[in-house]
Amino acid sequence: VSSDDAKLIQQTLAGDRSAFGNLVRKYQDRLFNVAFRLVGHMEDAHDVTQEAFINAFESLPRFQGDAQFFTWLYRIAVNAAISRQRKRRETVSLQQGGRPDKPLPEPFDESFDHQPGDALERRESDQRIHAALQQVAPDFRTVLVLRDLEGMKYEEIAVALDLPIGTVRSRLHRARLELRSILEKTEAEVPRV
């Protein structure tokens, strides 16, 4: 645990809520990004992020400090995301006219690319990737998100997901191939101009 985090954790445990607020501010964007790529919906991602932080607050006394605080937070968020997805599947199957399980278009930072053509192309590519990612099996998707989006090392992913490193490696392997196969199908469906 970084010394900053350890200090904030100690202060939180001593009853200083604003210290926990600082932890939230520090990690909310990263956690939100992961949550969004895992659940695929903005609203759900906000809920998952919120839930993860609240759970983290409640479980803080059990945090042993032998892993990075954020890795530990990931684990909580991933569990929250899995449980959210499970609930969503149940809800959709019960509500016939419910919201279809199709991801909402995500907001993009338009200032990223100043050239209009490039921005449009990038946006399309991002949407395609995001949509394909949502079709990858959740176990594989999680590893893919943590590895490629968050740039985590195998060891960190193993800690975050409580899996052996070998399993992380094999899941990543299968995730890449699954994503490729999904993208190939999508690319085949896109009419060529």
Add this chain to the structure above:
Amino acid sequence: MIGKELQDRIVADVSGDLSPTESEQLFHELLKHPEARQLHIRLQRDRDALRNLPRLTADPALPNRILKLLPKQKPIIQLASKPGTARTFPKNHWVGLALGFSAAILVACAAWSLSDRGRPTVAVQSSDEPKPQAVATPKPVEKPAPELPQSNGPEFVLTQPEPAKSPAPKTDPNPVTAKKTKEKSNDVLTSPAIVRPLLSEVPKPRISLPLSAAEFATTAGRNSFRSELSRDTDHRLEFFTSDPIRLADELVRFGKSKSLPIVVETLAGDALRRKTPRTQFALYVENWVANDLATQVRQMAQDKRFETMVLAPLAESDRRELRNLLGQDPLENGSEKRGKTETKSSGAAQPNVSGFLTLNPPPKLPSLPKDQMSFWSRRFERSPGKLRLYLIIRSL
């Protein structure tokens, strides 16, 4: 059809799991196997697309919302004054537990003493007597037992050399004191699990990046090229083209347009002038700017000047080839300080150069050393941070 073993290695390479040697080996196999090469390229593209997905920002009001939703009570923890007593429970829980525990001990002691089976071995057992079944497998703990409420069971706690089950808390919730607590144990069996430190940051091995001209039309393709280019100043760039003459000519012109002229070796110059088909070239350049190069390669891809290119780190074998090409290793031999132009004794201004183009493999001609000398004698001072490239133009 791609074999399973090859496919596994391709995916492993994309994930960065192969060693540089294995990557190099795979790269050579990919050159012979177009389908596998395509898969490799696509998987790399997918990976880069994932990496380049936009980063979103959470609702700025989230911290306040979370703070409002937090339970009123602070996380149940009191900072430990000594190890093993860190975790506490709400008082009402303790009272119940203490009462129940005391009552149970009293009943057990009473029943034991009333029964005619001899003295209670648990209560008064000395350390050299065989242990009873109930405590046959005690778990020695290094931490002192937590502050349990004092029970009325008289000798139980005092005479038991090692409590069978210590209700000591599993962990010290305070991350700072927890570590200190762990360090105290010297017992292999009872010491806490060793937490392996995470491997230190290992720089990602550089691998070859094959890109087709079509991929330069995509942002992901361009980004991966730029990002690989930015990882080092020394690269090997291999172009596969059906028109090597045009490509070589464009590269020479590009150098000239950036005031970085290239010495064209005699035979290579002849091939350029006569447009000899299927000629292969080797070009060494330095002082090129990464951004300019990326723009130029993108432009050449747009103009379909090449089919595929492979960007790779400059290996030891490349340096050997460069020594063969230039007579000595340009990476070892720094250039002398020179201005933009240097005036020869004859008075004619000789522009300084920053590259050397020859045939691939270089011809064994008496003129070669002379051309090489021309490069060495007019070489620019190298600016730190600028690129040194070994470009190979192969004919398809």
